[in-house]
Amino acid sequence: MLDDPLLARPALPTVAVMFLVTLLSVAETYFVSALGTDAIAAASLVVPVIVLMVQSIVCCVMGAPRVAASYWTVKFNHVGEL
Structure with missing residues (x-):
């Protein structure tokens, strides 16, 4: 591979x-x-939530427009084929 x-x-x-x-x-x-250990525990709880929020924003900003653009491109390219 x-x-x-x-x-x-x-x-x-x-x-x-x-x-x-x-x-x-x-x-x-x-x-x-x-x-201290309390600070490490707090950071280990907060960091995954922050990463999830950032990834969700990236998905919405980058992924959703591409899906919508491909949907509309396919839809308008096949308008006259009915």
């Missing part, structure tokens, strides 16, 4: 971003750990 550049090339930016997010998470945990 990784031998095929068609599949491996688009995956590289995603892998890089996931690595950087993991690195940032480790750094944040290191700095928050100076505040």
Whole structure:
């Protein structure tokens, strides 16, 4: 699967971003750990909620217009075929 550049090339930016997010998470945990275990527990509860909210916004901003555009393109391209 990784031998095929068609599949491996688009995956590289995603892998890089996931690595950087993991690195940032480790750094944040290191700095928050100076505040105590309660602070680490609070951060571990809040961060997934924030990530879910950001991903939902990204989905709405980037995904929904593409789906709508493809729907309307297909609909208007086949108007005269009835």
